[in-house]
Structures are given as structure tokens and as C-alpha cells.
Amino acid sequence: MNYSSKILEKAVAEVASLPGIGKRTALRLVLHLMKQPKEQTHRLTNALNTLVSDIKLCKKCFNISDTEICEICANPNRNNKVICVVEDIRDVMAIENTAQFKGLYHVLGGKISPMEGIGPHNLHIEALVDKVKNEEIEEIIFAMSSTMEGDTTNFYIFKQIEKYNIKTSTIARGISVGDELEYADEITLGRSIVNRIPFEKSL
């Protein structure tokens, strides 16, 4: 591409370095910004700079937070005896959106994946084991993604906390609400038959 401007070329290259954004999309975005009042670009760049400099991870659950302890951990109305273990802060958002969970979270920051060079020590597993050891936890809910890496991570943590004799559970896998059985994959359908629940509980 001939951009006839080094400044434009640099801006396009930087935007195109974001995942899923190609050169053409980057150019479109950059030209859009050029047509807008400068203030819009300044608002965008300030928001991003503030993000990388000011955002913190909650010291207790490793969720992102503007403060040392996140809103969820700091909320006295939440049940601090039940901890939901998730991979990523996006999972926290997803579960919070359901408004069905009133306990606390523990964000691992990934899952054990030897292929990507991520071992247990790259994740916030030790802090979770410490919580189980030192606090009055009643239940650990595993809400990892249903993949080999997710299952491995669950199992690794389970082995670490087994001896403390607390309740552990995983979120239910099954057919999505509203889905047709014929389109479900066999593993999901198979699991949802094996793990069937009493009818009166499903009402």
C-alpha cells in the first residue's frame, strides 16, 4: 500500500497490530478518526492510556478492578463462603450478567496448557489453595471452559484442595435452553443424559 504519508502509515500499522484487525479495516478506522473532531481521538487515546496505567487486579480474586479490592469482593451482601473459579475476567462478566450467583470469584488468568507453555505456576492457583486453607470456604465451583485444558486445570486444583474436605462442583453441561436436540453435538447430548436431573428440580 502507498499511503503517501508516514504518519498515516504508522497509525494504520499500529491499529492493524490488534488481533482480528487487518490493514484495510485499520485504514478505515484511522480515516474515520481523521474525519471526526480531534477530541474523539483524544478521548479514545486517554481512555486506553488510563486503562493500561491505572487498572488493577483485585488482590483477593484477581478480577480487574479500579481499587485494591474489587466491588464484588468488597460487597458485604455476597456469600464469601462460595467461590466460583473462572479462567478469565470475561467469564466473571458473563456470570454476573445472569444475576444467578451471589458468591465470590477467583480468576485464574488462563488454564493449564502445556502446548502454550502455561503451567500451574503461571496461574493464580496457589492463592486459591491458600484461600481454601485459611478461610472458611464451603464450596468451590469450577466454571472453566469445557475443553481438555479446562478439565486438566479443574483436576489439578481438585487434587490440591481435596485434603481440605470441602464441597466442589462444576457448572452443569447440557443442551442450551431453546436448542433443538438434533443439532446438539453427541458429547454434550450424552453428558446431559448421564447427568439428568429430577424433573421437579427443573421447574
Added chain:
Amino acid sequence: MNYSSKILEKAVAEVASLPGIGKRTALRLVLHLMKQPKEQTHRLTNALNTLVSDIKLCKKCFNISDTEICEICANPNRNNKVICVVEDIRDVMAIENTAQFKGLYHVLGGKISPMEGIGPHNLHIEALVDKVKNEEIEEIIFAMSSTMEGDTTNFYIFKQIEKYNIKTSTIARGISVGDELEYADEITLGRSIVNRIPFEKSL
């Protein structure tokens, strides 16, 4: 969405204000930046800030430029008697990529579109007419998009410069190189038959 962080929420909202970027994509991009070294975000934001503060429009052709007069207009090897009229700086890039045009450009900055409230006075048409009047122009090539607005713009400019008796042309419309006739739309195919060229010229 519950972002559990005002800083994150603001960054996502700003990124999502870009065209074609939804909240989910914005969140993905922002979380990506958070995982990268801070320097990457600073490079991105600096490039964008520099863009909106330093980039200029060439005083002669209204192409974007790092300098008062753009590289193309300043190049003594280009034919300054032939001017290609385009809508947008992206069109300049597209034509430059073909390496088939050695004249200069004139970027209108849009096309006449009463529906969008864009009249001739919102475009760089007057400067083009002045060029035709005051400089030794031999040919004006209209390379606007082939839409009603593009045709209207061409016609409006043509009427303004008709009296100066210079050669005017439009870029050829026809079947794309490599395309199958059966998939071409009727208007394009029809035009390409009407505007057929001598066979020996197509070699």
C-alpha cells in the same frame, strides 16, 4: 454488561464508538491491550494522537500529506497537465497501487449527495475549477464511483469546466479482469458492450 471497573467500561465504550466495532469486539481488543506490555498501547495512542494533530491535506490536491504539498504533487516526474478527480484519499491509494497513472490527483472529499446534505460547496470543486482556469491542464479524468451520486458529481463538475474546452474522460467501466460474464450484472455488461474497444487496443 457489568464491567466491575469504570476505567475498563470507559475504554470499551470509546473503542466501541468506532464504526463496525461492537461492544464484544471492543472488549476483546481492550483485554488484549491489557495483556500486552504498556509500551504497545502507548505506541498506538501516540500514533493516533500524532495523526490527528500533525497530518495535513495537500494544498494543491487535498490528498493527505505530512507536508504542505504532498509527495505526488511535489514529484517533478509526474505529468501535471493530467488530473484525476477522485472522491477520497483511499481512491488515490488504489490508483497509485496500479502504477498505471503518472498524472496528478484532485481529491474532492466526497460526492454530491442531497440525501446526506452534501452539496458542491462542501467539496473541493471550486479549487478544481480554479486549476482548470489558471493552469495548463490538458485532461481531467473522472474516477468517481459509479453511483448516482458519483455521476451527479461528474456532471456538475463537467458543466463548470465545459467552457474551458479541455479534454475530459471517465475511467472505463466493464467486466472485471478474470470475471465470468454470466455473473456480471446487466448494467455493467450492457455498458461494456456499448463501450467496446478495438481488439488491438486490448492486447
